Amino acid sequence: MPAANEGSAVALVAGAALSGQRGVVALQNSGLGNVINPLTSLLMVNKIPILLLLSVRGHPDEPADEPQHTIMGANTKALLNQLSIECCDFDGTESGLDRALAQGDDTFHRSAPFALLFRRGQLSECSPDERQVNTVHYGVSVGQAIELIYQQLEPDTLVVSTTGYISRELLRVQDRPTNFYMQGSLGHCSAVAAGVALTSPTRTVLALDGDGGALMHMGILSTIGYAAPQNLIHVVLDNEGYVSTGGQFSTSRTTSLEAVASACGYRTATRCERAEHITTALRQCAWRSGPHFVVCKVNRLHPSQLARVTSRYSPLQNKTMFQRGIGICGNEIATTDKMGLVS
């Protein structure tokens, strides 16, 4: 079952365990922060066992990964140890898996959590069949949607884009110094954009979110509705899945995100299923005050080679560039950062 957030997945398993079932949660270590609260204050306190299949990005023994994985990658095991959560590395063999699961079974009988750690690539993506069934047939791709959106925006619009392919598509089709490409922190793109909008009230601010990101921390919609930044446009590029990490289903197909946003106090909330809908919706944002919410239903087509943001900018360069775009001189300007890139 796809859960909006790793923490909710752990809590779902806790509920199932209360009814006598055994539960497993598969997650990336970037989601470990989301599970620590329910793990420590619910499952461990109540002695509810759980098996975590934890895929480790930024593993210290592997070639350098994306910067957002560095700190969590280096500290995943230490965090688990600190919390007394037993864990074991999967060695890639069937017998190794049997041994690890036997260890998991042992912790289960002691009503404790157990984490089985996988290296990058060891947990396979969903099968092609499953993905075919789940293919989204909307006419507009993420890249095309971004182009249509930008056609309706003033050139000085500040843009905050969510992690994964959406930032990479933005880099490909509309790389500008006013773009802040988020990497990591899934679910927090609209909060960052709202923070910028509230503190830069004379500028239009666009949050380019995904359905996975929007669902992960949906409570922020209520905060945005309450704070009501008039200059914020929150766009969700909704491909009904977590396409950047293999295309697993999200739950957006059965959720009306625009109805949620409207109920949370956004001034306008629109759903677009075709190119012309996107153009009309963005034009409306220009002459009415926000906050605006625009769901664009998109397909899953991306170019086969999609450059990573970090192939052009280090995080520090991107931050400095964006601050210059706002009109602030970041104090790190003209420095060489750890990646050796001069800003």
Ligand SMILES: Cc1ncc(C[n+]2csc(CCOP(=O)(O)OP(=O)(O)O)c2C)c(N)n1
């Ligand atoms: C807290 C957290 N959980 C999981 C991930 C791994 N992750 C990176 S991008 C992504 C998919 C995001 O889906 P969506 O926002 O719908 O954008 P799409 O990739 O479909 O364009 C996931 C799960 C992460 N970075 N952070």
